[in-house]
Amino acid sequence: MVRAALAEQGDSGVTPRHTLFFFLGDEDAHGDLCEVARRAGFIARGEGDMTxxxxxxxxxxxxxxxxxxxxxxxxxxxxxxxxxxxxxxxxH
Incomplete structure (x- = not known):
């Protein structure tokens, strides 16, 4: 759906841009995700039950x-x- 919305606005998606990914669940499980994601080059931040x-x-x-x-x-x-x-x- 996101890519379809971008295309409707004339955005092919090929230009790099700030991108966010959202995860929900038990607050205790987010620490391990954040660690793995940081090692893979992502900035990771937790907010309660969301990462x-x-x-x-x-x-x-x-x-x-x-x-x-x-x-x-x-x-x-x-x-x-x-x-x-x-x-x-x-x-552009």
Missing amino acids: ILETTMAVDAASFAPVSSMMQTWAAAFQLEYDGWECAVVT
């Missing part, structure tokens, strides 16, 4: 597919819910 991972990346289908898969794998590994992602629109 937000930040990075700068392209979000076109080819660039995003492996990252999306990694997020789903992390959610399963740490028994969290991957609640999606968002990013800025870039149209």
Whole structure:
């Protein structure tokens, strides 16, 4: 849905931009996710039962597919819910 919304605004997703990923679940499970994510180059911050991972990346289908898969794998590994992602629109 996010990529469709970007396309509607003329954004192909190929320009790297600030991107956020959201995880929900037991507050105790977030520490391990944050540690793994930091090692993978993400900025990680917890807010109660939510963890937000930040990075700068392209979000076109080819660039995003492996990252999306990694997020789903992390959610399963740490028994969290991957609640999606968002990013800025870039149209230049």
